[in-house]
Each structure stands twice: as C-alpha cells, then as structure tokens.
Amino acid sequence: MKKITIGIVDYGFGNISSLYGCLMSLGFSVNVSSKKSVLKKSDILFLPGVGAFDSGMEAMYEKNLVHFIHGFHASGKTIVGICLGMQLLFSSSDEGSSTKGLCLLPGRITKIKTESTHIGWNKIKILKPRSIFNNFDEKHFYFNHSYSFNGSRKIVSGTSVISDKKEIVSAIVKKRNITGLQFHPEKSQFNGAKLLNRIILDAYNA
C-alpha cells in the first residue's frame, strides 16, 4: 500500500518541527519545503503557522506560494491550515493592514472581543455530529491566538467558548477539501495526534 505523503509548507513562519514530528510519529511520509517541485508530490498539504496575518501572507507572496496553493486546491487535494495557517485560508484579517489572504474560504478574521488573547487548553464543541470530528466533542486542545473567524456558521464544524462572557470562537472550519484548525493539534498531546490521523485518513480515502 502506498504511504500517504504530507507536504508541510515552509513559508518561514512557525514551529514546523512539532508538526513534522507529530506526523512522522503517525507513520506518514512528510516533506517540509517551500519548493513547489517538492510540495506538488504531496497527497495532502499542511499550512502551519505562528505569527501575524500580514507577515505570514507577505512571506507566502515572497516565496511565490500563493498561486501554487490555489492550484493544489483546484486539483481537489486536501489542504489543512493550522492556527495562522487556518486564518490565511480566508479573504482578509483585521490583524495589520489590508493584505489579502489566500481567499480559499469566504470571510474575514477578526479580533477576539472579550479577551486580549485565547491561550491554553480549551474544550471544543462539535456542531456537526455526523462529521469526522464527532469523536472529538468535548475534548481539550491547545489554543494560542488573538484573532479568529467569526463569519458564516455554514463552514464551522467546531467551536470553543473562550471567556466568562461566553464569547464563542470557531475552532474547526471545513469546506469541501479544506480544513482549518484554530488550535494546535500537533501540540495537543494524544487527542491532537488522533485528530490529525483522522483528518488525513479521511482526506486520503475520500
């Protein structure tokens, strides 16, 4: 049986070694690169990221990756964005100036309202019980962000309550071959690894 190959887009942002280590421990073949020639061989593409929206998109443009990612998406293969990587999938963000995002998902990333940041372990609520995320309802994952997606609920598969004021942020978004995770599954111990495995196997077998 062919080993599933994961491409991690190295656009210079974030802690890629954690994601690489986690995916390798799950038994996948993993390539970390900013080269299109390497990334195009992937079955699934991961966009990781720690950082600010503007700087992340600027790095994407500098490395000429935007057009490639659009092409990968158009081919029907799965793209998974993590934290900043998820936010970059959207059209724009309140963070920084008016830099456009990858525009693969509709909507704008906005600042969390009731707290300055959302840092630490929080439960997620799965909104679509028959989805692949069903087994992860009420499980804890590690979040580390100040901005979030607060648009159309149609693409939101999971949410998290972040403050006493009951503000809700999108934790998982999914639309066709795109999945975005606002939390860090690669840093969420057992549940995180299990979720990544589930997403990858589901995408590959689709």
Added chain:
Amino acid sequence: MLKKRIIGSIAVLNGWAVQSTSYNSYLPLGRPEVIAENLDRWGADEILIQCIDRSRNSKGPDFSTLSKIADAGITTPLIYAGGIKDSLDAINVIKHGADRVMFDALLNSDLSEIIKSARILGSQALLGCLPVSYNQGKIYRLNYLTKETELLTNQYLENIYSSSVSELLLVDYLNEGLDKAFNFNILKSSKVENINIPILIFGGISTPRIAKKILKQGNIAGVSIGNFLSYKENSIEYFKNKINLSSIRKHKFLKKR
C-alpha cells in the same frame, strides 16, 4: 472554558537540566530533552525551558538545547526563555521549535524589540518574565543583569503592557527551588492584584496545596513548577489529581508512547 495551566519548568545551565535554588546554586538533573519527554508524557499543559546562563553571559538563545527538545517529538507546547536579545532571536527561537517566547532581560533594556517581535509573531506568542520579591507591603523587581532591585511601579507595568506581551510570569526568585516557600504576600499585594494581563506564577511551589491556593486567584492563568516535579514518577498527574479543581485539565497518564 479555558483551563488554568500546570507548567513544567526546566532550568538549563550549559546545556544540562539543573535543580536550581534561588538561581544561586545548582545540581545537575540530566539531559533536558529527557525531562521534557517525561513532562510531555505526564500531561504538563506547557513546558517552560529556562536557559538561565544565556542572558547573564550574553550568549544568545540556546538553540542547540531547544532543537534537541523539539526533535524529541514533544507534543506539549514549549515556552523558551533565555538570552533573547532582539526580534530576530525571538523569530529564530520559534523556528527552532518553541511555540512561545519569554523575554527577561529585554524587558529592562529594549521594549522596541519586543514590540517588533509582536508585529511578526503575534502578541499571543510572547510572554514577559518578572522576578519579584515582597518586603513590608511593597513589591520589588529584580533586574537580572545588574542584580539590583527596584520598586515595582505602575509605570514599569504600563511599559510591559505596551510591549504587547500576552502573559507575565511572576517569579518569587528568593524562594525559587525551596520547599513550601512561595511568598503569598506577593499575591495579596494590590500591585499584583491589579496587573491586567494573565499572570503565571513560579518559585517555591512544591505542593499541590500551594498550587491550588494560587490557582484560585482570578487573574492567575497557571503555575509553573520546577524541581518538585522531578522527585516523583508521573508527578504532573499527581499534582492535578490532588489540586482537583474543575478549572484545570485532567490528563490520563500514557504508559507507552
């Protein structure tokens, strides 16, 4: 709701994990990556790597130690502190495997570099570290480099807020590494009660009882524990079970990876 955190702290000196007492005397514990693997398996909520000789000796961040820990396949978020001189160092710390960066000496020397780091990494990736002591109703801060203490003023705190760090680690440095020694007067001080970003506490937290009492205070987001996690197998789960608050995340000990 967001859980309060139990953070495992590893003090690193010359590439070795050490048991530290008041940042003054040190006993070797072993390889930092092995201790980090234990904390990961035991369910720490974050792991803080404090390379304590780097800022003092202007050595820059200890990328070698950080990479070894990151390459060990740790699935717990890593915070790195030590020797960060500018925003470039902060970015490189993240690239070498940390999830968050903690500034110590830079808080006193160059806030503009912290602000620059926030623009690139986002404020959620940044923390400040503030060693403090209590004396006759007042809170004093220690300058790491000069070893001098100064009264903690509102102006100093305002400067920290303006630097964009998302959380502040208050270190009871006089009691660091000492058993049941955390000075609760620090928490009772109005200066600390009024800090308006989430606070983490470190130093002299040797028992679940002390940790629980600290975690019950509203603006405390977590406690960081060092030496006292190294004396018992699966000590994080032990602490979490004994603390037994709904505001902390329970973890099931994984016997095998």
